[in-house]
Amino acid sequence: EVQLVESGGGLVQPGRSLRLSCAASGFTFGDYAMHWVRQAPGKGLEWVSGVSWNSGNTGYADSVKGRFTISRDNAKNSLYLQMNSLRAEDTALYYCAKGDYRGSGGYADYWGQGTLVTVSS
Amino acid sequence: DIVMTQTPLSSPVTLGQPASISCRSSQSLVHRDGNTYLSWLQQRPGQPPRLLIYNIFNRFSGVPDRFSGSGAGTDFTLNISRVEAEDVGVYYCMQATQYPRTFGQGTKVEIK
Numbered sequence: 001e002v003q004l005v006e007s008g009g010g011l012v013q014p015g016r017s018l019r020l021s022c023a024a025s026g027f028t029f030g031d032y033a034m035h036w037v038r039q040a041p042g043k044g045l046e047w048v049s050g051v052s053w054n055s056g057n058t059g060y061a062d063s064v065k066g067r068f069t070i071s072r073d074n075a076k077n078s079l080y081l082q083m084n085s086l087r088a089e090d091t092a093l094y095y096c097a098k099g100d101y102r103g104s105g106g107y108a109d110y111w112g113q114g115t116l117v118t119v120s121s
Numbered sequence: 122d123i124v125m126t127q128t129p130l131s132s133p134v135t136l137g138q139p140a141s142i143s144c145r146s147s148q149s150l151v152h153r154d155g156n157t158y159l160s161w162l163q164q165r166p167g168q169p170p171r172l173l174i175y176n177i178f179n180r181f182s183g184v185p186d187r188f189s190g191s192g193a194g195t196d197f198t199l200n201i202s203r204v205e206a207e208d209v210g211v212y213y214c215m216q217a218t219q220y221p222r223t224f225g226q227g228t229k230v231e232i233k
Contacts, residue, residue, distance in 0.1 A: 035222070037170075045162075045170060045213055047222040059220030062122065095169055106217045107160040107175040114169060 002026040002110040004096045009115030012086055020115060022079040022096030030054075030074035033099030035108050036081050038092035038117075048094070049081060050105040057104045063089075086119045093117075123148050123216050127225035133233045140201040142228045144214035149194050151218070158217035161190055161199045164227075165210040173212075174199065206232060 008020040020036070036048040049060045049070040058070055069082040079096055093116050097108035124147040134140045142161075150157045161174040172181045174190035177197060187202040201208055209232060214225040 044211070044227040045164075045215075045224045047215070047224060050220075050222060057220075059222070061221045097170075104217075105222065106156065106158040107172060108162070108170070108215070109172045109175070109181060111169040111171070 002098060004098060004110060004112035006094060006096050006112045006115035009094060009117045011118045011120065013121050014087060014119055016086055017082070017084045018086060018117060020081040020083065020094055020096075020117070022112060024077045024079065024096075024098070027098065029072075029077040031101055033103050033105035034070075034072060034079045035097040035099055035105050036070060036079075037095045037097055037108065037111075038090075039095070039114075040089075040092040043092075046092070050099065051079070052104040053099075053102045059105075083117070086117075088119050091117060091119050122221055123150070123219055123223050125214055125216055125223050125225040127212075127214060127228050129228060130226060131229045131231070133231050134201075134204045135233050136206065137203050140204050140208075140230060142199045142212055142214075142230075144192075144197045144199070144225050146195045146197075146216055148219070150197075150216050151194065156218075157193065159190075159192070159197050160215050160217070161188075162213045162215060163208075163210050164213065165207075168210075170213065201230075204230070204232070 035050045093114040096112045098110040099105035162170040164170045178190040211227040
């Protein structure tokens with residue numbers, strides 16, 4: 001059974017940093033692209049970042065480019081999102097999602113339950 | 122960035138009746154590899170999103186066959202042949218042809 005468990009969220013002041021983690025199990029993590037998607041309270045889905053299966057391709061939403069960095073550790077079956085210079089508008093539930101086999105994230109087929117990030121002074 | 126526009130934004134439907142959601146992209150979603158990376162997701166209240174359809178018309182594992190996808194290029198449609206109570210939620214289209222990936226605004230399906 002595919003499982004994705006996000007962690008690392010919490011309350012953080014504007015301008016500070018936070019690192020999210022996603023622990024994956026139930027599939028061969030190193031063979032799949034991965035995504036981070038967020039959802040602000042009461043709002044729609046916003047794709048944040050993605051990484052191909054071999055880390056050869058990464059992408060970012062314009063709203064986070066230059067501030068957030070996605071990475072993966074295939075040996076640890078883990079996905080990460082380093083978030084710097086956080087702003088109030090980054091407040092959201094952050095989901096980790098599994099992408100396509102040996103691709104760059106053509107779809108997102110399994111999702112975690114999310115970790116909540118609140119940016120406030 | 123590719124802009125995804127869904128219509129309608131709200132769709133009250135009668136149980137057992139069909140429903141249809143349109144998604145239009147600002148650019149063609151045909152990738153240089155020949156695939157069209159357009160998917161549909163359902164988000165029930167209080168739940169994470171769930172993949173329904175990928176690459177325009179491929180139904181994901183476990184998805185009932187009352188859900189179907191169609192379209193090409195820039196115009197895509199999700200059809201529900203007979204709406205059931207469990208179909209209530211918000212539906213999103215998503216493009217993954219180009220970075221950054223983008224979602225439509227979401228269409229809320231509710232029962233009349």
